[in-house]
Amino acid sequence: MSGNGAAPLKGIEAKVLAGERLSRDDGQALFRVTDLPWVAFLADTVRRRKHPEPEVTYVIGRIINYTNVCWVKCSFCAFYRLPGHHEGYVLSREEIFEKVQELVDHGGTEVLFQGGLNPALKIDYYEDSFRAIRARFPVHIHGLSPAELIYLAKISRLSLRDTLLRLQAAGLGSIPGGGAEILVDDVRQAISPLKDTAAEWLDCIRTAHQVGLPSSATMMFGSVETAAQRVEHLLRLRALQDETGGFTAFVAWNFQPDGTELNGKRASAFDYLRTVAVARLMLDNFDNIQASWLTQGPKVAQIALHYGVNDLGSTIFEERVVSAGGAKFMASHEEMEQVIRDAGFVPRVRSTRYEILR
């Protein structure tokens, strides 16, 4: 098969088996491989090295999409409403408490607090919300992706560092590395021209790691980017991780086209599995690779456990952002455990910081 020349692949295989770092060329070659079992074998080899126990972790958490008001107009997003739109909302304090209570009732520990860039919400809104949540509930607040943080710092007339320190003092525990999309400005210009640049995103995460807030890292693939740009994205994450060590996990999801300006096709399951496997192989300094249950559904998320994935992310009670683009898979605690066991692994509940809870 064209592109599957065995000689360079044997070189990659030797490097992986020896635990050596893969190069940019290796990454690009891997994205041309169609021999899926081979890719699975290599990614699984790395996963077993990092996680010798046959365990798969997940966290009991829920997303709170506190507002859908946003002015950034990303072409891939079906969730946002512009300021002034009659469908715009901001959740009340009571609505937020209700959702957190429901989470705690389910034995949950993680609140993912994420929303649009709403010009009406300044830093005091977040400080008050986090303090109020933390005063009532023993939960970890995982919140505000870089786009939200950068914007919040700007409209609150604070430095990013001060913004992060104040939020941390109010109870923020870690940052979701969402909105990374592809960390290449040509791609960002094409799909979200008003959003932060690749350098801004990376700076924001660097600052968060420096003040002691860990984060996850994400990649949204399957919109307009090339394989070379996917590799570039992974290399930038790897370089920052070398510098800070602050990334807890990596998660890739595919662009959800329904209801967006980009339309287009949804990346296939084949593309998804190859992409997570290449990520596992390239991101040698990341401990954890998560599956995207929300976009892939339980069947493909389960199969991904053989492609380098060792974590299923969070249970899903509700989610509005990606679901608006057509992804509609909920994930209960019971279903996650069944899927993990059926794949031959032992399910483990973890904290947001990847400590095993039970």
Add this chain to the structure above:
Amino acid sequence: MRVRVEALYTRAGLGDLSEKVERGERLTYADGLRLYRTPDLTAVGALANRIRQRMNGDATYYVRNLHINYTNICNKLCKFCSFYAPPGDPRGYVLSPEDIVARLDGYRDQVIREIHMVAGINPKLPYQYYVDILRAVHAARPEAQIKAFTMIELAQIARAAKKPLRDVLEDLRRAGLACVPGGGAEVFSDRVHEELFRAKLDNEGWFDVAREVHRAGLKSNATMLYGHIETVEEKVKHLLHIRDLQDETKGFQCFVPLAFDPARTELTHIPVTTGQQNLREIAIARLLLDNFPHIKAFWIMITPQVAQLALWYGADDLDGTVNHYEITHALGTTSHRQALSHEDLLGLITEAGRVPVERDALYNVIAGQSAVSRQPSAVGPMNLKIVSARC
């Protein structure tokens, strides 16, 4: 040339099976049990993929087809079925030959090469009805091959005809029947038969009908319904039983593992099959059924996503566009989509690095698609020619 990693098999404890596969040796009952019990799905899938490469190269078969379920009235009351209406039930329907022709008319602008027609066991339908619907379909779409009637339906049709099955098959063939789908096999286990489908043709009955079908020169498929109460042992026996009949008749074209969908059945307490189970069944079928030319990933039951992945776990057939299907609903908690466009099918196949090959119901390759590179076959039972006999 593909990269081969022996470490994958030794790590999974399947080093000896890898050698057997390499030599083209037939796998045993004990081997089958081990394959079901090996946690490392990648090793099992990669082993199956080696046989797939050897038998079919990168070729992935699909058909532009259409399903017609001519009646949902059924007196078999199988516990795993959400499609049937018992006789007398107000939801029951029977499509007349005219209804069927009208349904076909809705697809007059589409290429249809196979019409797949199966239904319930409706004791009220006279023999002539079956002959009439075949004639009507054949007259309406003479270029499409009709694949119709599971073994269970054929037994019922012979009963209605009060004639030997051999004569009935001859009548049906003259009326337009091209081949037989092979469903209704479920799992060949007396225990499961008693538990879930006791009114249906028993296991030996299925084989008797299949044998007659093949003797009459008609090709069929074979199936296995999994993901309900069956055991691993029962599945391996089922597969080997089918393999034995294939040795005898050479009449099977394709094997189709069918994933049980508990929704709206009497067995809703059973969880939906997982992606891992779907891929494992495909892989083990490919490994044990060394005398079957094709293994099908039926996307309706396992989702198009998993069906695409199955192309690397032993499957070389994706069924087709389907268009209309009532027996179960496309799996996944959300999707009830029951058709894939020709373009989507081609996309699924090519994106997975495989080569799409359009076929008809009898696996004749549709002209213009002959640029399929088939890798040289190895020795032993894998050395099969693609069956393309016309009825």
